[in-house]
Amino acid sequence: MIDLWYKGAVIYCLDVEVYMDGNGDGVGDFVGLIDRLDYIAGLGINCIWLMPFYPTPNRDNGYDITDYYNVDPRLGTLGDFVEFTRQASHRGLRVIVDLVVNHTSTDHPWFQAACKDKNSKYRDYYVWAEEKPENAEEGVIFPGYQESTWTYNEEAGAYYFHRFYDHQADLNVANPEVREEIYKVMGFWLQLGVSGFRVDAVPFLIELEGIKDTAEAKDPLLFLKEIRNFLSWRRGDAIVLAEVNEPMDKIADYFGDGDRMQLLFSFLGNQTLTLALAREEATPLIEGLKAQPVPPDVGQWAYFVRNHDELTLDKLSDAEQNEILQRFGQDKEQVWIYDRGIRRRFPPLVDNDPRRIRLAYSLMLTLPGTPVLFYGEEIGMGDDLSIEERNAIRTPMQWSDQPNGGFSTADSDKLVRSVINEEPYGYQQLNVIAQRRDPGSLLNWMERAIRMRKECPEFGWGQWEIIETDNPAVFAHRCEWRKGTVIALHNLSSQSCVVSLQLKDEDANCLTDVLEDQPYEGVEQGCHDIELEGYGYRWFRVGGVHL
Ligand code: NOJ
Numbered sequence: 330m331i332d333l334w335y336k337g338a339v340i341y342c343l344d345v346e347v348y349m350d351g352n353g354d355g356v357g358d359f360v361g362l363i364d365r366l367d368y369i370a371g372l373g374i375n376c377i378w379l380m381p382f383y384p385t386p387n388r389d390n391g392y393d394i395t396d397y398y399n400v401d402p403r404l405g406t407l408g409d410f411v412e413f414t415r416q417a418s419h420r421g422l423r424v425i426v427d428l429v430v431n432h433t434s435t436d437h438p439w440f441q442a443a444c445k446d447k448n449s450k451y452r453d454y455y456v457w458a459e460e461k462p463e464n465a466e467e468g469v470i471f472p473g474y475q476e477s478t479w480t481y482n483e484e485a486g487a488y489y490f491h492r493f494y495d496h497q498a499d500l501n502v503a504n505p506e507v508r509e510e511i512y513k514v515m516g517f518w519l520q521l522g523v524s525g526f527r528v529d530a531v532p533f534l535i536e537l538e539g540i541k542d543t544a545e546a547k548d549p550l551l552f553l554k555e556i557r558n559f560l561s562w563r564r565g566d567a568i569v570l571a572e573v574n575e576p577m578d579k580i581a582d583y584f585g586d587g588d589r590m591q592l593l594f595s596f597l598g599n600q601t602l603t604l605a606l607a608r609e610e611a612t613p614l615i616e617g618l619k620a621q622p623v624p625p626d627v628g629q630w631a632y633f634v635r636n637h638d639e640l641t642l643d644k645l646s647d648a649e650q651n652e653i654l655q656r657f658g659q660d661k662e663q664v665w666i667y668d669r670g671i672r673r674r675f676p677p678l679v680d681n682d683p684r685r686i687r688l689a690y691s692l693m694l695t696l697p698g699t700p701v702l703f704y705g706e707e708i709g710m711g712d713d714l715s716i717e718e719r720n721a722i723r724t725p726m727q728w729s730d731q732p733n734g735g736f737s738t739a740d741s742d743k744l745v746r747s748v749i750n751e752e753p754y755g756y757q758q759l760n761v762i763a764q765r766r767d768p769g770s771l772l773n774w775m776e777r778a779i780r781m782r783k784e785c786p787e788f789g790w791g792q793w794e795i796i797e798t799d800n801p802a803v804f805a806h807r808c809e810w811r812k813g814t815v816i817a818l819h820n821l822s823s824q825s826c827v828v829s830l831q832l833k834d835e836d837a838n839c840l841t842d843v844l845e846d847q848p849y850e851g852v853e854q855g856c857h858d859i860e861l862e863g864y865g866y867r868w869f870r871v872g873g874v875h876l
Contacts, residue, residue: 340701342378345379345404345405347724359404372776373776382404393436428515465479468492493533524566525568526570556569569592570592576644584622599636618697630696631698634690641667659678672722681711681754682864687866708761725746785868786810791814800826802822803828819865825863828858830858845868
């Protein structure tokens with residue numbers, strides 16, 4: 330029996346290293362995280378996505394792994410991990426973990442062995458060339474920080490392929506032994522209690538760069554199906570949430586007929602949402618959503634406002650990218666990275682305006698898919714642009730106004746990354762405890778909004794459609810599932826309005842507000858004109874609300 334629990338999930342992504350330090354050494358750890366599980370469950374989250382927590386030299390925030398079967402000793406032990414999954418499950422929280430198998434760290438023993446001995450079985454775990462390929466300067470993912478995709482290794486006497494940084498050597502997935510290793514890794518963590526994986530860099534995982542001429546190279550999409558089969562055999566309700574930022578004519582392949590990846594991040598949705606918010610017009614978002622293929626029955630889009638990387642705008646034109654920077658009042662020099670994105674969290678893009686922040690998260694929670702929150706978004710954390718690259722947005726969680734924001738009792742110069750210290754995002758003002766005490770805080774809003782989202786399963790499960798309006802600033806949509814219908818309206822502009830909606834008669838007959846930015850007069854029967862404050866939003870249930 331297939332279990333589509335992820336259609337009703339609210340996912341929370343966190344990095345153990347910066348979440349909560351349980352032993353006072355300045356680095357977050359599993360003991361600290363276990364202590365915060367009640368907080369996460371209390372927020373209404375029902376699935377945690379853990380960013381990489383494996384042994385690593387940490388040159389790409391843990392996406393450079395040296396051992397797939399262990400926990401980074403700075404973060405704890407396998408015992409702590411199992412205690413964590415058990416405690417999470419007691420609170421009804423599922424756990425998914427990052428599966429980073431496009432590449433290993435060049436410090437991984439497999440790569441080391443491959444370099445040392447041409448005849449080692451590990452040689453063929455990676456992708457090699459005797460001569461530097463002509464296209465070595467093309468397709469770099471981190472321009473400005475990565476020069477090439479092929480780097481010479483003295484000891485190996487050959488060039489190895491790396492789609493990402495030069496310390497992340499790509500695995501050769503055409504090699505059946507490598508595939509076996511990947512299944513073993515998946516099986517290991519499934520056995521320890523996880524409900525699936527966020528799979529890193531999927532299009533690169535299956536690319537045949539450097540290996541297309543080998544006898545074993547076969548239809549790369551078949552591998553996705555094999556991954557899915559393996560997962561289902563081992564654990565029927567386990568999922569893959571895939572990182573796939575591909576053009577729309579290729580993306581449906583990643584869902585297949587529902588036999589490949591179940592969840593795909595909606596990068597297009599994210600970018601068109603950002604453009605819509607910047608422009609204060611619904612059209613880009615409407616077009617973005619319509620351009621995406623409809624997922625198969627078991628498939629689902631995952632929506633986010635910000636993730637742990639740069640806010641990539643690669644699907645937009647240069648003019649649109651510049652428009653976003655300009656409308657959000659950003660200094661390109663400081664914030665633009667990899668020729669495609671913004672290394673900032675969301676609140677600093679909108680001047681920390683609580684109305685615009687809530688508007689964005691209200692959209693995320695109602696878009697037809699599964700919402701994914703990045704830790705700290707629930708309290709509106711900011712960023713620190715003095716920290717290099719994407720780490721600007723990966724500062725420690727701000728729990729309280731205590732030293733180091735309550736993240737750690739270590740001396741502040743021992744912290745894995747410094748805590749934000751300056752107004753208005755500094756931990757002295759912006760922290761969990763302060764927001765708990767304030768009924769009007771973002772944290773309390775988020776908790777309410779998540780609760781309502783869960784009470785409106787139609788947003789995650791339903792068939793959806795755009796509702797036509799007479800106001801280009803208003804995004805209006807309707808989701809229907811089983812016998813329920815919900816409607817959400819979002820006014821992207823600062824101007825209040827009365828929007829006229831092309832509602833079906835049966836919908837207009839009874840709209841009951843379930844979440845809104847401020848108290849409104851109820852909507853009268855048969856009425857198609859609805860009031861919205863500037864940056865206002867209203868979620869309605871069609872028919873009465875029964876509890
Ligand atoms: C995608 C991850 O989200 C990013 O943080 C990482 O740098 C690359 N993959 C390489 O693993």
